[in-house]
């Protein structure tokens with residue numbers, strides 16, 4: 001539903017100023033504003049209740065992306081998370097920026113390129129600014145769990161600590177923690193099956209996926225009247241081992257497959273799993289780190305959540321196509337590239353031939 005005219009101003013107050021439309025260009029949603037997707041779902045489907053390892057190997061080799069069904073994340077948790085995140089995004093931009101949602105959650109906008117502490121990576125003086133039409137918050141899951149444990153303890157000790165300015169934050173934090181635990185379970189289960197398919201062995205598997213690195217990002221892509229002149233998130237591959245995405249019903253996510261951009265239709269109660277650069281390296285290019293992007297919508301804000309999990313910081317990844325490297329080096333290189341050339345070069349830096 002489009003916001004009413006009084007709400008419109010309030011709603012747009014929640015956007016970073018660059019994203020606020022001029023009143024003349026505000027578009028109200030016509031009945032058929034949704035992207036027309038074909039009925040059939042092109043993505044391979046992996047059923048977590050009866051995990052077929054051959055099908056999984058095929059999906060990893062041919063696609064690097066698949067849809068997860070029967071994943072066991074409660075529908076109610078997904079809808080609560082969605083609603084509370086939406087409430088948080090609807091606070092004024094100034095509030096979001098000032099408050100930052102309180103440690104360990106950090107607010108960002110205009111770029112998905114962040115430092116480990118959740119700040120936007122600054123570009124060098126010769127790099128043209130490239131604003132992505134997105135805002136979000138980033139949540140390191142281990143820090144969040146520790147914070148909730150501490151809060152519980154101080155509550156038991158009758159020390160209520162600092163009261164949060166926003167009561168909805170408490171509910172959201174608990175949901176994010178629960179959602180994060182489900183994501184960690186899903187990534188561990190899928191990774192175990194992949195590691196068996198790749199015959200990685202116990203020691204390498206332990207080093208190649210470290211759930212303590214798990215990070216959540218919740219995104220809002222504000223509607224934009226010039227939908228073809230801005231990008232939600234530009235084409236990229238993820239640096240992770242595994243990424244797991246939750247998509248709302250608006251649509252706009254696309255994946256690069258056999259020379260074409262393929263729109264991925266949002267299907268309720270399913271999740272989308274992507275393989276990242278670290279998986280490509282540890283599988284010695286057998287599996288793909290898949291390129292993807294997000295388009296924005298003229299009439300509706302889009303929301304999504306991504307879970308990203310990495311290898312142990314200093315665990316060495318060895319394969320015959322790449323020189324040995326650890327994730328900490330890879331991340332530093334990506335940050336350096338964003339600053340100096342303006343985009344991520346990624347695995348090519350580490351490729352041997």
Ligand SMILES: O=C(O)CCC(=O)C(=O)O
Nearest residue numbers: 219238245253294304306
């Ligand atoms: O919002 C989405 O669906 C995708 C986000 C994404 O690609 C990313 O965070 O790396």
Ligand SMILES: [Fe+2]
Nearest residue numbers: 236237238292
């Ligand atoms: Fe991504």
